[in-house]
Amino acid sequence: MTQQNDFLPFAAGGSANVLAQASYASDPATTNGFQTGVAKSNHANKALRQATIMASVIAQFIIKNTTANVIDDGTLTTIEANLEAAILQLASGRVIHISDVINLQTTLNGLLSITGNAASASKLASVFNLALTGDITGGANIDGSGNVSLATTFAKNSDRSLAQNGWGWTASGLLEQWGYVSTNYNGDQGLVSVTFPKAFPTNCFNIQTTDIIPSSGGYGDQFYDMYSQVKGSPSLTGFTASLQAPVGGSAGNHHYAFFYKAIGN
Structure with missing residues (x-):
């Protein structure tokens, strides 16, 4: 029509x-x-x-x-x-x-204004790089068109020793150290100096010892059942352990061993 x-x-x-x-x-x-x-x-x-x-x-x-x-x-x-x-x-x-x-x-x-905000845009006019530095490194180019994933590397992973007496870093920046101590001495008590595998840069926060109990033996045996304690304040390079025989233990030549773990930064 x-x-x-x-x-x-x-x-x-x-x-x-x-x-x-x-x-x-x-x-x-x-x-x-x-x-x-x-x-x-x-x-x-x-x-x-x-x-x-x-x-x-x-x-x-x-x-x-x-x-x-x-x-x-x-x-x-x-x-x-x-x-x-x-x-x-x-x-x-x-x-x-x-x-x-x-x-x-x-x-x-x-x-x-060239410094104002756009009402809408599919991506940024200029690409920029976001870089992480320090203990954790990584980076990615960002243009605003979508989400990005950053591949990161923990730099202190290379600063470690996974031996029996060793150390390693946590992602939060703590330095953990561990070790095995074996010693012989006469008497029902004594002191032993322990040197860390790596000196703490700033602080030693905590030390824990784990006594090794022999699978056999008794009073007078070279694997005498003892216990350990940390004596005094630790330094950045080590600590002193106090070894003590249980009540009733006899004096003599004894062999003593313990594990330890230290945390600091």
């Missing part, structure tokens, strides 16, 4: 009696309108044609981009709503780049 456009151009024919464009542009009436008296027909026709052609073009735009008719019934709201619908329909699905609009980029550069 053919849509209806009631807004028709006036004096648009090839032989229409209209004032030439140059004369119309210089005519005082173009600025001030027709004053009192009789308006020349070619002057009036020119003014009417300019107005009606634009009205007809707008009406035809509505028809082209909607299914509505454009009726001259004096109803402004209907025509206005149909014009808005026509504009939205034409704009739907179109991508207009900033560079396509003359001088738009220059205007935006003058209005927008």
